[in-house]
Amino acid sequence: MEKEMTLQRGGPAQRYAGKLLLRNEIPLDENTFQQMLSAKLFTPVPSITRKKFRYHCRRCGNQERKLFADIPCQLCHKTHVYCRNCIEMGRVMECKSLYYWSGNKPVWPVHENPCTWEGELTRLQQLAAERMMEALKGKEKELLIWAVCGAGKTEMLYPGITEALKLGMRICIASPRADVVRELKPRLQHAFESVSVEALYGGSTDKEGTAQLIIATTHQLLRYKEAFDLLIIDEIDAFPFHADPSLPFAARRAKKSPSTTIYLTATPRKQQQILLRRKKLPHIFVPVRYHGHPLPVPQMKMTFSLKKDLRKNMPPAAFISWIGQRKNPGRQLLIFVPAISMAENLLHPIADVLLQEKVIEDRKKVDAVHAADPDRKDKVLKFRAKELTVIITTTILERGVTFPSVDVAIFDAGHEVFEEAALVQIAGRAGRSADDPTGEVIFFHDGKTEAMVKAIHAIKQMNKLGGRL
Amino acid sequence: MHCLWCYEEIIPNLNWQNIFTLFKPRSLCEPCEVRLSKLVGSRCRRCSRMSAVRICKDCEWWEKRLGGDVLTCNHSIYAYNDFMQDVIAKWKYRGDYQLGQIFKQPLIDAFSSLFVNKEVVIVPVPLSEERTLERGFNQAKVLADFLPDSSMEVLKRVHGEKQSKKSRNERIFTNNPFILTRPIEKPVLLVDDIYTTGTTIRHAAGLLRKHGTPKVYSFTLIRG
Numbered sequence: 001m002e003k004e005m006t007l008q009r010g011g012p013a014q015r016y017a018g019k020l021l022l023r024n025e026i027p028l029d030e031n032t033f034q035q036m037l038s039a040k041l042f043t044p045v046p047s048i049t050r051k052k053f054r055y056h057c058r059r060c061g062n063q064e065r066k067l068f069a070d071i072p073c074q075l076c077h078k079t080h081v082y083c084r085n086c087i088e089m090g091r092v093m094e095c096k097s098l099y100y101w102s103g104n105k106p107v108w109p110v111h112e113n114p115c116t117w118e119g120e121l122t123r124l125q126q127l128a129a130e131r132m133m134e135a136l137k138g139k140e141k142e143l144l145i146w147a148v149c150g151a152g153k154t155e156m157l158y159p160g161i162t163e164a165l166k167l168g169m170r171i172c173i174a175s176p177r178a179d180v181v182r183e184l185k186p187r188l189q190h191a192f193e194s195v196s197v198e199a200l201y202g203g204s205t206d207k208e209g210t211a212q213l214i215i216a217t218t219h220q221l222l223r224y225k226e227a228f229d230l231l232i233i234d235e236i237d238a239f240p241f242h243a244d245p246s247l248p249f250a251a252r253r254a255k256k257s258p259s260t261t262i263y264l265t266a267t268p269r270k271q272q273q274i275l276l277r278r279k280k281l282p283h284i285f286v287p288v289r290y291h292g293h294p295l296p297v298p299q300m301k302m303t304f305s306l307k308k309d310l311r312k313n314m315p316p317a318a319f320i321s322w323i324g325q326r327k328n329p330g331r332q333l334l335i336f337v338p339a340i341s342m343a344e345n346l347l348h349p350i351a352d353v354l355l356q357e358k359v360i361e362d363r364k365k366v367d368a369v370h371a372a373d374p375d376r377k378d379k380v381l382k383f384r385a386k387e388l389t390v391i392i393t394t395t396i397l398e399r400g401v402t403f404p405s406v407d408v409a410i411f412d413a414g415h416e417v418f419e420e421a422a423l424v425q426i427a428g429r430a431g432r433s434a435d436d437p438t439g440e441v442i443f444f445h446d447g448k449t450e451a452m453v454k455a456i457h458a459i460k461q462m463n464k465l466g467g468r469l
Numbered sequence: 470m471h472c473l474w475c476y477e478e479i480i481p482n483l484n485w486q487n488i489f490t491l492f493k494p495r496s497l498c499e500p501c502e503v504r505l506s507k508l509v510g511s512r513c514r515r516c517s518r519m520s521a522v523r524i525c526k527d528c529e530w531w532e533k534r535l536g537g538d539v540l541t542c543n544h545s546i547y548a549y550n551d552f553m554q555d556v557i558a559k560w561k562y563r564g565d566y567q568l569g570q571i572f573k574q575p576l577i578d579a580f581s582s583l584f585v586n587k588e589v590v591i592v593p594v595p596l597s598e599e600r601t602l603e604r605g606f607n608q609a610k611v612l613a614d615f616l617p618d619s620s621m622e623v624l625k626r627v628h629g630e631k632q633s634k635k636s637r638n639e640r641i642f643t644n645n646p647f648i649l650t651r652p653i654e655k656p657v658l659l660v661d662d663i664y665t666t667g668t669t670i671r672h673a674a675g676l677l678r679k680h681g682t683p684k685v686y687s688f689t690l691i692r693g
Contacts, residue, residue, distance in 0.1 A: 066471045066476065069567035071564075071566040071567070071605060072566075072606065074601055074602055075602070082566070084567065087563050087564065088559075090564075091565070091605070093605075372551070
């Protein structure tokens with residue numbers, strides 16, 4: 001028994017502290033659980049409360065009537081309310097409680113020299129890293145790191161994380177996207193070899209969430225309560241973090257008090273920009289990529305027949321003429337489209353065009369990927385391994401993923417899914433490596449939109465700021 | 470009104486055809502509804518799958534194996550596709566009870582055109598007690614309760630492994646998991662959510678037939 005306890009990383013305190021769980025998420029037999037409950041090691045809280053005419057889900061913060069529904073309960077033989085908003089994390093019902101650990105506080109290991117990363121930071125990255133350490137030591141509540149795409153955000157975090165580990169803190173890096181979580185796990189495990197690292201996302205193999213350093217999708221934060229001393233939220237401007245109010249709610253609850261929250265973004269939203277300007281949110285700005293070259297500025301290419309071409313499942317005419325005269329045809333090509341159906345329908349016509357233009361010599365070098373694609377992981381890996389030359393994608397590859405040498409084309413850049421932040425992010429996929437720091441970014445459109453103009457303006461602005469430093 | 474799947478608000482189209490009548494409440498919005506694929510065209514008379522021949526190969530196999538099929542015929546409404554898989558997963562496994570409402574109207578419509586004057590006794594295919602407690606509801610019972618006639622729970626199921634976790638062969642050659650609590654001497658309509666290999670339905674049907682039920686039909690939401 002005792003041996004088992006140590007295997008579970010230091011016993012129940014380590015395992016359950018900082019979480020807010022349903023009974024079926026606590027893998028203990030009923031007897032043990034009841035004993036622990038009466039010993040006040042677990043404290044129950046109601047999962048759904050009623051306030052006058054409203055319901056309130058205590059796990060995800062949902063208060064919208066349309067996201068609650070009725071279910072007849074097999075145990076109480078009554079009809080109960082359940083929350084539909086967080087149902088993917090297991091059903092929360094009125095008659096069931098949520099439990100949090102109220103036993104002894106867990107002690108996380110203090111690491112003397114945890115960082116096994118051997119790279120070096122640039123001067124600007126160093127500045128940002130120092131600012132973050134200052135925030136940690138000064139127990140500042142919040143800090144926004146505004147760094148352009150390809151500035152090397154992850155590496156900038158290493159000194160801060162090192163500092164936190166030296167203080168025996170528990171750390172979480174949360175990202176809205178599972179792809180990013182998957183990519184970060186090996187990098188961080190490699191940079192902090194002696195530290196327990198876990199990656200949590202829907203369907204992940206890590207499930208316990210008991211490591212000192214947790215990398216998780218923002219949804220997974222719904223299972224935590226007062227758990228982290230340092231919470232790093234990646235891409236705060238990205239969907240679904242800014243659109244789903246339950247995620248900021250979960251992030252607020254997941255941190256201890258006192259604690260430090262670091263926000264990362266390349267494209268702050270209006271609301272954050274206002275806070276920055278009013279000096280309500282401390283921040284540090286990193287306007288240069290780690291290799292010191294400016295961001296590639298997108299070009300706009302007008303195609304009158306765009307909608308007609310796309311309706312006929314053909315790539316836009318201007319794309320066909322551009323593909324023949326790329327500056328560096330050796331680069332891989334990322335093609336962004338606004339809809340899943342378009343990614344699938346365009347696959348064969350694009351393959352035909354590319355074969356004709358001799359960009360590829362085999363059909364198998366092109367593939368399409370989207371959020372609902374079961375092989376999404378493999379296809380991205382294949383593109384990274386250069387087994388694919390061209391990938392057609394929806395906005396899922398818009399951020400967080402790095403390919404060293406690519407050109408980027410956007411079909412129908414005027415479509416409403418391509419908002420300003422998305423366009424800046426997509427443009428930021430090009431020129432990521434020091435060996436090939438430029439790359440072409442082309443917006444194919446049939447009429448300029450404000451988002452396109454603003455995105456290009458923002459990129460130029462950042463290049464200007466970067467040039468001055 | 471909000472779509473049960475995507476939560477978007479459903480705004481009914483107003484036109485000259487419907488301006489003087491009440492709107493039928495909808496559970497899914499138009500874009501979500503078209504993602505469900507209904508079974509149409511020529512189908513197997515026995516199991517309802519889309520097929521050019523009258524009786525499909527699977528059903529012929531059953532006929533031979535059982536020496537005359539215990540199931541008179543199955544009727545399904547939908548084909549299985551990725552979207553349906555997501556809906557069923559959220560409904561059954563995540564336990565989003567309310568999603569069942571999506572199928573209420575199509576089920577009533579199909580029932581009243583096919584089975585209403587056959588004077589059948591409706592019997593939902595049961596879950597084991599353990600599974601019912603775990604999920605909180607039996608999806609087949611939910612579907613049966615949507616129908617205008619009342620149902621009788623005369624079958625019980627012994628707890629075993631989930632059907633969806635087994636391979637085709639394992640499913641076909643498992644022992645009968647059902648127990649009959651009361652024989653029925655009238656035609657029976659079994660109700661379940663999905664017909665995949667047809668084993669579950671035939672286990673139940675075989676048991677009923679052995680105890681004096683003259684004919685067994687089945688009504689399943691999906692032909693997998």
